[in-house]
Amino acid sequence: MAETNESMGMDPPTYEVASQPGQELCQPTTLILAAQSIHVMTPDSPPLYRLSLGIADLTDITTEVELSRIESRKDGTERERHIYDLLHMRLGPGGYTRLPSDSPKYHIKRQTRSIPGLQDLGMKKSHSLIPGKKRFAAVPVDVYGKTSKVGITNFVKGAEAVFTTDGHEWADSQGNSVAIMHDNEDKQHSLVVTATLTRAQFHMLVALWCCHVWEYGLAHAEKVHEGIDGVRRKMAMAKDFGFRGGSSILSAGAGSV
Template sequence: MEKPPSYGDSNDDRALPPATLYVAGRFVHSNDPHAPPLYELSHSVGFLSDNDRVVRLERLDHTVRQHHGAPQVSARTRHVYDLTHPTLATSPTFAYHAEATSRRSLCSFGIESFRARTLSSARWYRVHRAARGPDHQLVGREGLFTAVPARDAAVAFEWYDARGGLLARETDNDELLSLLVSAEMGPRERDALVAAWILRVWWEMARDGGLGKRWDDDAQQSGS
């Protein structure tokens, strides 16, 4: 009998293969129907608004062990980021940013929106590594990711690293919000990419007044 897969371990230096991730309520899943969720958020993504201030993002590390001859999945929760949308009264450097909450988190970072072309209405997003300055405000440093509107109608955004390498394609078919991660990366890098993805979606939803409470197939059950 084939052993069930191990869904995670404590080694943050391991390489994670390409995967398709999707949002369902407060959870981010892989496309493996038998695998438990990979991440948990404190808020249902489809209900995020401009009034929300902090969303907790946790990685769910799963390990399969044998217990009395039967496989048993255990989970360890790791709080990796606080996704933050401060009020304008605090004069934040970034309207949306991610605060690293673990020494194993890649870094804190902020996201900004801009138009790359004067006559285009399409918005690009740039993610910067950030650190606290003398006034305790987050100060942007070198680039981390860029989300570029895709030419392919089936793809909403393409995500690139600081060197211009393609990392993932983001899709939204009104029923399922997905991130097709095409690059191999470590857990810390994927944590940061997932956090940046959720920040971008939150910003868009807040700007457009909500997107119809989509991607929440478990929202009624959870009550979130």
């Protein structure tokens, strides 16, 4: 990611030197998602991040997307640094059981040690003081599931939230507002960062925002009636995962189409 001291709105977020690497201060800015890239303000500005897949157009089959930040070399060329994996778990081990309550549906797994302060985080339902208002917390997770009864990623017991969100606004661990998300059904998504964050906090927030866009896309995806071809495709996928059900299931599916 290019570092600059200019304050023009079209420039990448400004960093101020702090005491330790990864703790540089990133100033407020507006990010927008354009296909697989994340830009400042407009799609024609230099990309700050790149995703391995178009996060707004995924199906529920996808389970992993890579997030990389774009860094500028001295010779003017760019390089991608893989910083996070974004992961979506729908079911428990084997795909035949419900996801345990102590495991996150969406979580982010760090892929670099060169930026101190990055954490593995998962989205967890949280309590809201407003009746009927949903709230979620981004809390540390054990990606290796050492304390999970089924050996999958789970929340670190007793860990404090790093961020919280009501689905529109993000707040830090102290409850201070740090960003606002904007979504629409035309698949236009933006993140307005309203507070100064460390570089590590900024990266984590961007990764969590991408998980939100992923979930938003799935929730608003057009429902498609697949017919018999869809049944056959799902049966083939089931066999690939070790399921050996008889042809009676396919027949039942054909009869119901």
